[in-house]
Amino acid sequence: MDLTVDPIALTAALVDVPSVSGDEEKLADAVEAGLRAHPHLEVRRDGQAVLARTTLGRSSRVLLAGHLDTVPIADxxxxxxxxxxxxxxxxSDMKAGDAVFLHLAxxxxxxxxxLTLVFxxxxxxxxxxxxxxxxxxxxxxxxEADLAILGEPTDGEVEAGCQGTLRVEVRTSGTRAHSARSWLGDNAIHHAGEILRRLEDYAPRRVDIDGCEYREGLQAVKVQGGVAGNVVPDECVVTVNFRFAPDRSTEQAERHVREVLAGFDVTLTDLSAGALPGLSQPAAQEFLRATGTTARAKYGWTDVSRFAxxxxxxxxxxxGNPNLAHTRDEHVDTTVITRCTQVLTAFLA
Structure with a gap:
C-alpha cells in the first residue's frame, strides 16, 4: 500500500480492504507494510494494531490515532x-481519517x-x-504526547471532549398467571410504566464547558418482557442509556441515574467516562488556531476519553460526516479529505 498517494485514493484503497471488527488482520498487514517502507518511522505491531513514531528529538509530540475496524458491511x-x-x-467512520494520518506519516x-501514529x-x-x-x-x-488528535468523523470541524455513557437494566417483577384469569397475576410489564413515565418527564441538562455546549440525555433504549400470548408476565427489563456531560464523574452519573429510578431494581451494565474539552491547554489552542475554527462539543463517546x-x-x-457513520449510504466528501490534509500539514510541517 503506497501511503504517499493522494489521501482520497488512499481512502478508497483502505475501504476496499474489508475490516469488520475482529477481522482487521489483512488491513493491519497492509498498513504495517506501508509504514515500514519509510525509514524515518519506528514501527511496532500489537495484535491487529499498528504503531509508528518519529524520534527526531523535537520538544513536543503530537499523537494521531484512528481505528481500522468498521461495522458489518451492508452491501x-x-x-x-x-x-x-x-x-x-x-x-466516514473512519478510514478517511486513517488515510489522512497515514499520508502525513x-x-x-x-x-x-x-509524531506518533496509532492505528x-x-x-x-x-x-x-x-x-x-x-x-x-x-x-x-x-x-505519551502533548496533544492527541483522534480522526473520528467531524466533517472537518474540531469537536472537543466527549460525552460519557452509562447503561443500566431496570427490572420489575410480578406474578405469572393465565391471561384469562389475570386477576390472579401481577403484570410486570404494567409496573414498567412508572419507569417510562419518569424517563418521559426527565429534564436533561445543557452544560457549557470551555464554550462547548454538551446536551445530556436519559433514554429507554430497549424493553424486554412477556412469556406468551396468554400469560401475564412476571418480569420486565427496561434498558436505559444515559449520555452525560463530561463534568460528571462516572460515580456521579451512576448515582444520578439511581436517584431518578429510585425504588426500582437497577443493575449497571456499561459505564465509560466522558472527556473534558481541555481547550485551555496550549497545544489544543495552537491546533485551533491552525484550523481557523472554534471547537464544538462532541456528542457521543470516543477514545479521546482514554487520552483525557x-x-x-x-x-x-x-x-467524514458523523451522521453518515454506520449507514448503508455511508460516504465522505473528498473535498473535506483534502482540506483536513492541508490543515494538518500546515500544523505539523
Missing part, C-alpha cells in the same frame, strides 16, 4: 466514486513536532476488546 463494498463523494463501508519526514482494532465493539486499551496496557510509553484519563489533551478532528 456497500467495494468503494465507488460519484463526483466529490466517495461511497463505501468505513469511508509517510510524507512529513521533518515535522516540527515528533488500532475493535473500536466499534464492546470496550473490553478495544485495541487502544490493549496498547495502553502493553505499550503505555507510546501514548491519561492527562493528555485530546480532540476529535477528521473528514
Amino acid at each position: 456497500n463494498l467495494p468503494s465507488r466514486r460519484d463526483g466529490d463523494l466517495l461511497y463505501g463501508c468505513g469511508t 509517510a510524507t512529513l519526514t521533518e515535522p516540527r513536532h515528533d 488500532y482494532d475493535c473500536e466499534e465493539v464492546e470496550a473490553v476488546r478495544n485495541g487502544l486499551g490493549r496498547i495502553e496496557r502493553n505499550h503505555r510509553d507510546w501514548l 484519563a491519561l492527562g493528555i489533551p485530546a480532540l476529535n478532528y477528521g473528514p
Whole structure:
C-alpha cells in the first residue's frame, strides 16, 4: 500500500480492504507494510494494531490515532466514486481519517513536532476488546504526547471532549398467571410504566464547558418482557442509556441515574467516562488556531476519553460526516479529505 498517494485514493484503497471488527488482520498487514517502507518511522505491531513514531528529538509530540475496524458491511463494498463523494463501508467512520494520518506519516519526514501514529482494532465493539486499551496496557510509553488528535468523523470541524455513557437494566417483577384469569397475576410489564413515565418527564441538562455546549440525555433504549400470548408476565427489563456531560464523574452519573429510578431494581451494565474539552491547554489552542475554527462539543463517546484519563489533551478532528457513520449510504466528501490534509500539514510541517 503506497501511503504517499493522494489521501482520497488512499481512502478508497483502505475501504476496499474489508475490516469488520475482529477481522482487521489483512488491513493491519497492509498498513504495517506501508509504514515500514519509510525509514524515518519506528514501527511496532500489537495484535491487529499498528504503531509508528518519529524520534527526531523535537520538544513536543503530537499523537494521531484512528481505528481500522468498521461495522458489518451492508452491501456497500467495494468503494465507488460519484463526483466529490466517495461511497463505501468505513469511508466516514473512519478510514478517511486513517488515510489522512497515514499520508502525513509517510510524507512529513521533518515535522516540527515528533509524531506518533496509532492505528488500532475493535473500536466499534464492546470496550473490553478495544485495541487502544490493549496498547495502553502493553505499550503505555507510546501514548505519551502533548496533544492527541483522534480522526473520528467531524466533517472537518474540531469537536472537543466527549460525552460519557452509562447503561443500566431496570427490572420489575410480578406474578405469572393465565391471561384469562389475570386477576390472579401481577403484570410486570404494567409496573414498567412508572419507569417510562419518569424517563418521559426527565429534564436533561445543557452544560457549557470551555464554550462547548454538551446536551445530556436519559433514554429507554430497549424493553424486554412477556412469556406468551396468554400469560401475564412476571418480569420486565427496561434498558436505559444515559449520555452525560463530561463534568460528571462516572460515580456521579451512576448515582444520578439511581436517584431518578429510585425504588426500582437497577443493575449497571456499561459505564465509560466522558472527556473534558481541555481547550485551555496550549497545544489544543495552537491546533485551533491552525484550523481557523472554534471547537464544538462532541456528542457521543470516543477514545479521546482514554487520552483525557491519561492527562493528555485530546480532540476529535477528521473528514467524514458523523451522521453518515454506520449507514448503508455511508460516504465522505473528498473535498473535506483534502482540506483536513492541508490543515494538518500546515500544523505539523
